[in-house]
Amino acid sequence: MKSRVKNVPIHFVLSGGAAKGFYHIGMLKAFEQLDIKPASITGTSAGALFGSLWALYGTYDHVKEKIDSFMESDIYKEFSEQYFTLDILNGPADTGDNLNRLDKNFSSSHRLKNSNSANILSKREKISRKFDKFKNSLSLKLGNTLKGTKAIFNLFEEDALVEFEDITNVFKGIYGNATFSDCRIPFVAISTNLKSKSVFIFQEGDIATAIQASTAVPFVLPAVKKDGMILYDGGIISNLPSNESKELFPSGLRVGLEVSSPADDNFDENANLFKIFQQIINTAIYAKQTVDRKNCDLFFNPTKEEIPMFAFHLKDSLIQQGYQYIIEQKESIIPRLESLVKNATPRLGIFRF
DSSP: OOHHHHTSOEEEEEOOOGGGGHHHHHHHHHHHHTTOOOSEEEEETHHHHHHHHHHHHOSHHHHHHHHHHHHTSHHHHHHIIIIITOHHHHOOGGGOHHHHGGGGGGOTTTSOOGGGHHHHHHHHHHHHHHHHHHHHHHHHHGGGGGGOHHHHGGGTTSOOSSOHHHHHHHHHHHHTTOBGGGOSSOEEEEEEETTTTEEEEEOSSBHHHHHHHHTOOTTTSOOEEETTEEEEETHHHHSSOHHHHHHHSOSSEEEEEOOOOOOOTTOOTTOOHHHHHHHHHHHHHHHHHHHHHTTOSEEEOOOOSOOOTTOGGGHHHHHHHHHHHHHTTHHHHHHHHHHHHHTTOTTOOOEEO
């Protein structure tokens, strides 16, 4: 990278997108090869999860090693066995090839020992009972939700399908006792304060708690309660947190990496519950994201198709797609940055690739 750009802080903004968050790792890998290093990372939901790992470990090789190691751990395997194989989360078999491929992640070589089978079965039955309760509640509340973000809050009054202890163990398994002060790159995580209907920004303290709050998808993952607040997924209010990045890190350029999908114009009203839920969330956040994109000097979105929320077994494929998406445009990225720096205007507008 030319020295003119190298002397300017480049702040990265990472959106939520569930399993599509693996795109972030591939895109950051490509920017690393282009010698474009984040001056800061501001992330929401999956963007907070993968952005925090990049902030902590600093390079693709170290981040990928951490992800691979955790996904081979007993903590992850047990959590996957309990939750990710559930039909109520994955939808019926005819929802597409990606969903049909979910079973491959749970082959005999990936399952736990039989000694845990009874405990897993008991938890799965409990989750199924919760799901039946949610369906009845959802049918009563769904009517007003598509009006927008404000109305969506009345849906979040139930317990989650995933047990608080189970998801807490997952994040502790990932982060241990890491804190924000351990980050090699300045990092903040965005969550939604349900009581005040506003953003809450994590900038200090325990990273595991911050990411658990930022990724707490309503219905699916439980809220995090902190200092009287009820914290849920940051994507409810700020899925592409460019405004927060701009306020916290005002000087320099801003690169937005978005991996979420717009609402489906051909949505099937007979879709399964989680397809409906994804449509609700996408509808509620899409309008605000249009504004948030305009706070970015460069903006990238590699998403070409809808990926199931929990298709984490597609990790390597999604990382490679994100990487290739940036590499294919490398000849134009540096000149765009050069142009921005030359004109000495950090916010000229959006360059959409």
